[in-house]
Amino acid sequence: MTTLDELRDWHRGLRAQFPIITGNPEQAYLDSAATSQKPRAVLETVQRYLTTGNANAGRGTYTWANATTALVERTRTRVARFLGDPAPQQHSGVHFVSGATEGLRAVALDWLPRHLRDGDEIIVPFADHQANALPWLEAQRLLARQGVRITVHELPYDPASHDYDHHALAELVTGRTAFVAATHVHHVYGGDMNVHRIRAAVGPGVPICLDAAQSVGHLPVDVAALDVDFVVFSGHKAMALPGTGAVWARNTRGPAFAPGGWSGTPNTSGIAGLEAALDWLDAAGPERIRRWNTALAARLTDGLRTLEPYEVLGCQSSLAADSAVQQREGIVTFRHRGIGSNDLGFVLASHGLMVRCDGHCQARAGESESSVRVSLHVYNSPEEVDLLLSVLRSL
Ligand code: PLP
Numbered sequence: 001m002t003t004l005d006e007l008r009d010w011h012r013g014l015r016a017q018f019p020i021i022t023g024n025p026e027q028a029y030l031d032s033a034a035t036s037q038k039p040r041a042v043l044e045t046v047q048r049y050l051t052t053g054n055a056n057a058g059r060g061t062y063t064w065a066n067a068t069t070a071l072v073e074r075t076r077t078r079v080a081r082f083l084g085d086p087a088p089q090q091h092s093g094v095h096f097v098s099g100a101t102e103g104l105r106a107v108a109l110d111w112l113p114r115h116l117r118d119g120d121e122i123i124v125p126f127a128d129h130q131a132n133a134l135p136w137l138e139a140q141r142l143l144a145r146q147g148v149r150i151t152v153h154e155l156p157y158d159p160a161s162h163d164y165d166h167h168a169l170a171e172l173v174t175g176r177t178a179f180v181a182a183t184h185v186h187h188v189y190g191g192d193m194n195v196h197r198i199r200a201a202v203g204p205g206v207p208i209c210l211d212a213a214q215s216v217g218h219l220p221v222d223v224a225a226l227d228v229d230f231v232v233f234s235g236h237k238a239m240a241l242p243g244t245g246a247v248w249a250r251n252t253r254g255p256a257f258a259p260g261g262w263s264g265t266p267n268t269s270g271i272a273g274l275e276a277a278l279d280w281l282d283a284a285g286p287e288r289i290r291r292w293n294t295a296l297a298a299r300l301t302d303g304l305r306t307l308e309p310y311e312v313l314g315c316q317s318s319l320a321a322d323s324a325v326q327q328r329e330g331i332v333t334f335r336h337r338g339i340g341s342n343d344l345g346f347v348l349a350s351h352g353l354m355v356r357c358d359g360h361c362q363a364r365a366g367e368s369e370s371s372v373r374v375s376l377h378v379y380n381s382p383e384e385v386d387l388l389l390s391v392l393r394s395l
Contacts, residue, residue, distance in 0.1 A: 003295040004382050011292055014284055015379045017041065027352040028384040033187055033214055033331055033375030034356055035236045038273075042239055045276035046269050057266055068268050072096075075275040079246045082278045083231055084222035091251040092223075095259060096266055096274075099245040100213035101131040103232035104181075106247060107209050108135030109142065110259035112179060115207070118148045120178040123169065123202075126365040127157040128183040132211040133363030136181055155182060157365065162189045162315040170201040180208045184215035188360045188373065189314025190297060190331030192219075199227045207253040213237055217281055218329060218377070219290035229253050235270065240277035244270040289378045293330030296376045296385055300332045303389040309337045310392065313371055330376035333360070339395060341370040348372075351391045353384075 004011075015021060017039040021029065029037060049071075055064035057072045076096075080088035088094075097103040116122070116139075124136040140152050156168035164182065182198050185191070192215075198208060209230035215221050216231070217238025223231055228250070235244030244267060249257035281289070304310045313333045336344055345357030356373040359366065374388065 003291050004299070007288060007292050007295075010288065011378065011381070014039075015381065018379045019043070021379045027354065028380070028387065030353060030355045030374045030376065030380065030384070030388065032377035032380075033237070033373065035234075035242065036217065036239050036377055037379060038239055038241065038277075039280050041280050042241070042273045042276045046241060046273045049272040050269055054269070057268055071275070072266055072268065072271055075271045078275050078278055080248060082221075082282065083216075083248050084220070084224050085248065086224055091256075093249050093251060093257060095247045095249070095257065096271060097232075097245045097247055098243045098267070099234040099236060100129075100211055100232050103245055103247040104131050104209070104211060105135045105138070106259045107230050107232065107257070108139040111249075111255065111257050112136075112139045113143055113146075113148075115254040116143060116148065116150050116178055119150075119176055121151040121153060121174060121176045122179040122181070123153045123155050123172055123177065124181040125155040125157065125164075125183055126363045128363060129187050129211065129213070130361050130363040131213075132181055132183055150178075151176075154365065155180065162186070162191045163194055164198065166194075166197045166201045169198065173202050173206070177202065177206055180206055181211070182208060183211045183213075184221065185212075185218065185329045185331070186314065187214050187331065188333050188362055188367070188371070190328045190333070191315045192327040192329055195226045195228065205253065214329070214331065217277075217289075218286070218293060220286040223248065223250065230257070235274045235277060238277055239280055240274040241270045243267055244274050246274070284378065290329065292378055293376050293380075294328065296380055296382065297328055297330045297332050299382060300374060300376075300385050300389065301328065303385070304332070304334055304392070307389075307393055309339075309395075311335050311337060313367070331373065332376075333371045333373040335369065335371045336392075336395065341372050344372050344395075347395065348388070348391060351387070353388050353391065355388075 018037050020037050053064045053067050055068045057068045076094040077088045079094045126133050153172050156165035158165040207229040210228040212231045212233040216233035231248040236242045304312050315328050341357040358370045
């Protein structure tokens, strides 16, 4: 019995909970790396909040305001618990943001300048999403204006395995290495970037900031096991509403993360939806979600490999292959050797197949040509993957 057969009933039950999916049977949404669809539980929670208790947080003497303050504080702990923090709030903290971009910028522009000293070195990824590259360069410029010079090294990336090169990384580390930024799951190549090997390469004392935009909601993310110092994610890619996300900070290596000066009104309805989304994901089971998405991606990769004109980017492993080097999660990116990616995108859209076609916001060491990205989630079905393959075969 394959993973997809084994999880079929479970998947059907979950898929039925997405009104936008069940209401559009002729469409296949294959762009979840950009943003996820939302289950009914999240939509209903947000509607209930806005129709029964909407108020501002932290400033009231009446019931709705107090309940909203409690909601915000409870959801901070909920985020920490979802990320496997064994002792939420002992040292650690959770800060709400609009998405991973804002979260990474907050670490780069608020925390990093307070942590770094003249002559320090940082190591950051340039083959990853620009949201996890540009802010660190911005921090370098900000510090330079204050007379603090830091060196920025590229986190070595191995184009053969599509993982970071952990040996080269270990060689880059010096007594002045003060910070490393990395990505959990690559947003173009779909690989799980083996974060535990980064900690092993850099040693126990260096703070690591993890961009978990493509892993939270897709697989278990456990801060205790990963031993990272920041986890930054987009709630809207994890079943919550647009404009939501969070930064979890361990706060034991370097100064405490407390950005923002005077804080304004939080995104209270978004936070209500985020709490509901994390409850929904925990009930669905992150490990099962991972198995489903990985199996769908393997079906697609294996199918594409039988179609001569297509080239799959990134790690080549499927479920059948040895995944000790690199495990592909639910993202598959490819090109046709003769047809441009944007043209391919228009053809696929005319069959109701919604994919992403461009350079995928990759930072400066990224692909020079655009490609087609298919990103899967638990509401996607094997039939949608098969429809995609049959359209691609017909071109
Ligand atoms: N990091 C990665 C790996 C991403 O894939 C994305 C979005 O696609 C981001 C960061 C930025 O996320 P957001 O648009 O929610 O700020």
